[in-house]
Every structure is written in C-alpha cells, then in structure tokens.
Amino acid sequence: DADVTQTPRNRITKTGKRIMLECSQTKGHDRMYWYRQDPGLGLRLIYYSFDVKDINKGEISDGYSVSRQAQAKFSLSLESAIPNQTALYFCATSDTSANQPQHFGDGTRLSIL
Amino acid sequence: AQKVTQAQTEISVVEKEDVTLDCVYETRDTTYYLFWYKQPPSGELVFLIRRNSFDEQNEISGRYSWNFQKSTSSFNFTITASQVVDSAVYFCALSEAGSARQLTFGSGTQLTVLP
Numbered sequence: 001d002a003d004v005t006q007t008p009r010n011r012i013t014k015t016g017k018r019i020m021l022e023c024s025q026t027k028g029h030d031r032m033y034w035y036r037q038d039p040g041l042g043l044r045l046i047y048y049s050f051d052v053k054d055i056n057k058g059e060i061s062d063g064y065s066v067s068r069q070a071q072a073k074f075s076l077s078l079e080s081a082i083p084n085q086t087a088l089y090f091c092a093t094s095d096t097s098a099n100q101p102q103h104f105g106d107g108t109r110l111s112i113l
Numbered sequence: 114a115q116k117v118t119q120a121q122t123e124i125s126v127v128e129k130e131d132v133t134l135d136c137v138y139e140t141r142d143t144t145y146y147l148f149w150y151k152q153p154p155s156g157e158l159v160f161l162i163r164r165n166s167f168d169e170q171n172e173i174s175g176r177y178s179w180n181f182q183k184s185t186s187s188f189n190f191t192i193t194a195s196q197v198v199d200s201a202v203y204f205c206a207l208s209e210a211g212s213a214r215q216l217t218f219g220s221g222t223q224l225t226v227l228p
Contacts, residue, residue: 033216040122042204042218058215090158092216101148102216104158 003027006091006105013081014113021076021108023091029103030096032074034058034066037088037107049074081112115140117207119219126195127227134190134222136205142166144210147181147188152202152221164188195226 004025013019023032030051035043035058045058047066055066063085065077078085088109092102116139126132138147149161162172164181172179176193192199205219 040220042117042220043216044218045215048215088156101160101163103160104150106157109156 004091004093004103004105006089006108008108009106010109012111012113015082017081017112019078019081019110021089021091021110023074023076023105025072025091025093025103027093027095027103028071029093030071031094032068033092033094033102034064034074034076035090035092036060036085037090043090046076083112086110086112115142115145115207115209115217117205117217117219119203119205119222121222122220123223123225125225125227128197129194131191131193132195132224132226134192134203134205134224136188136190136219138186138188138205138207140186140207140209142209146208146210148206148208148216149179149188149190150204150206152204154201158204161190192224195224197226197228200224200226 007022033048034046036046037043044060046060046064047058049055049068052068052071067075088107090107091105094100094102118137121135124132145166147164151159151161162179169181169183178191180189188205202221202223204221206216208216
C-alpha cells in the first residue's frame with residue numbers, strides 16, 4: 001500500500017462546483033502539504049500544516065481551503081471551481097527532521113470544464 | 114526569497130549518451146537543503162537525492178551523479194549512459210532551514226532518451 005494516498009486520482013467537474021481532494025498517510029509524519037503542478041511552472045505550494053491545529057497559507061492559497069482532520073488526513077477544497085484551477089495536485093508529507101525529503105502521493109488530475 | 118532555476122526546458126539524447134541537467138538556486142540562508150525529484154510519464158514524484166549546504170561532496174549512485182558547487186549556487190545532475198527508462202521530468206528543489214520546510218521547485222527539465 002502507498003504511504004501517501006490521494007483520492008480521487010482523476011476528476012472532471014464543472015465550473016462552480018465544490019470539490020474536495022483527500023490525502024491520507026501512514027508514515028506517521030506531522031507535516032503535510034498541498035501543491036499544484038502546471039505545465040512549465042513546476043510545483044507551487046497551496047497550503048501546509050505542521051499538526052492538526054496548525055494551518056498555513058502557501059504561495060497560491062486564493063480559491064482554496066484545507067482541513068486537517070487528523071494527523072494522517074489533510075484535505076483540500078475548492079469551494080467554487082474555476083477552469084484555471086485545472087491542474088495536477090499533489091499531497092506531500094515530511095517529518096520534523098530538518099533534512100528529510102518530502103514524500104509525495106501519486107497526484108490527483110483535476111479538470112474543470 | 115528562495116528561487117530555483119532550471120534553464121533547460123527540454124533535453125533530448127540518444128540512449129547511452131551522458132546528459133547533465135542544470136540547477137541554479139538563490140537563497141539568503143546559510144543553511145539549506147537541495148533535492149532532486151524524478152517525475153516519470155506515470156506522473157508520480159520520486160525522490161532521488163538531498164544535499165545540505167554544509168556538504169559539498171559530490172555523490173554518485175549507480176549511473177547518477179550530482180555536482181554541488183556553492184561558489185556558483187549550482188546543483189547539477191548527470192546521468193551516465195542514459196537509458197530510455199530515464200525519460201522523465203526532473204525537478205530540482207530548495208528548502209531553507211528557516212522556511213518551515215517549504216520546498217521551492219524549479220520549473221523542471223523534460224528529458225527524452227531516444228532508443
């Protein structure tokens with residue numbers, strides 16, 4: 001089983017719909033992150049969380065919200081989806097050691113028509 | 114602010130050729146960490162290597178090698194004797210010690226290895 005699991009893997013929806021992307025991890029990491037990937041732009045940070053009571057905005061948080069329901073779960077919501085939110089979304093986790101890499105889920109491909 | 118530049122958008126080589134992927138970074142911190150990730154056509158991100166700012170030793174892992182030079186703020190990645198399975202997008206990333214472990218990614222280099 002994957003250590004970082006994202007659901008759904010693919011989603012097509014219409015403008016204005018509310019969408020939730022879910023991420024769960026079995027690595028026992030405290031820190032969780034949401035990124036989006038657009039062609040030619042690399043990955044950009046949307047939100048991150050250091051523990052259940054800690055939520056922080058990243059570089060591109062407008063139009064998104066998150067919820068850290070438990071140490072192992074971190075969900076990303078688009079309250080009213082718009083076409084330019086079409087992208088590949090990644091969840092990642094890391095422990096608190098300074099030099100440890102982030103571990104990524106397999107991504108959710110979201111298309112908004 | 115931290116920044117990572119991967120100037121090579123796309124590279125195409127023939128199998129068995131050596132190829133170097135460039136990465137240049139900017140940071141004001143004296144303590145930072147550099148990473149390379151691979152994204153194969155299937156889309157997942159695979160961690161390849163991390164390097165901290167106090168360790169300038171080059172590293173070799175099989176056909177992969179990394180050259181870290183603080184003097185030029187570069188962390189280049191070389192694949193020796195490339196194979197078709199090396200075809201992927203490769204990302205360089207930077208994390209400053211004081212930035213809450215936020216990773217700043219470069220825009221990626223698409224490597225295509227032709228048979």
